[in-house]
Amino acid sequence: SLTNSERAIITTIWDKMSMQADVIGTETLERLFSSYPQTKTYFPHFDLHPGSPQLRAHGSKVMAALGDAVKNIDNVEVALTKLSELHAYVLRVDPVNFKLLSHCLLVTLAAHFPADLSAEVHAAWDKFLSLVSSILTEKYR
Ligand code: HEM
Numbered sequence: 001s002l003t004n005s006e007r008a009i010i011t012t013i014w015d016k017m018s019m020q021a022d023v024i025g026t027e028t029l030e031r032l033f034s035s036y037p038q039t040k041t042y043f044p045h046f047d048l049h050p051g052s053p054q055l056r057a058h059g060s061k062v063m064a065a066l067g068d069a070v071k072n073i074d075n076v077e078v079a080l081t082k083l084s085e086l087h088a089y090v091l092r093v094d095p096v097n098f099k100l101l102s103h104c105l106l107v108t109l110a111a112h113f114p115a116d117l118s119a120e121v122h123a124a125w126d127k128f129l130s131l132v133s134s135i136l137t138e139k140y141r
Helices: 004-018 021-035 037-042 053-071 081-091 096-112 119-140
Strands: none
Touching: 004 021, 004 053, 004 096, 004 119, 021 037, 021 053, 021 096, 037 096, 053 119, 081 119, 096 119
């Protein structure tokens, strides 16, 4: 689990990100779908062209869920229970895709906040996304 200093780092970087949450969410999905086109198979019902309204709306939803996780950083499992059930039982997203999405979000953060992405911040944020991903995929087991 996360140390106190990791929690502090995550909260700080989130405060910056959240001001541009929509831009960051959209760019993360654009990177996901262009670098890893196989991920598009989960969204056959979406217009996935860069900047499409559906892509932007979905990027906002993903970021809002991460915001909930940050706000409940001591209790992320409870905060994400419903989403965990959705991804496992309804959407059946293969867990490998969570690593790809996490990577694209990290790259997007590095592109937007290059001065903030020290090795320490990188590591803390990576750990947080691993935690979120493991919660969203734990119902599979
Ligand atoms: C839906 C969050 C990873 C595929 C959603 C929703 C949220 C969300 C908030 C909307 C739920 C609702 O409408 O009630 C997240 C978070 C993730 C993540 C926080 C990881 C950090 C993934 C991955 C994939 C995926 C890796 C597949 C590549 C989907 C699909 C939907 C969905 C297909 C339904 C879209 C729709 O029809 O509206 N996700 N997700 N998610 N997610 Fe995820």
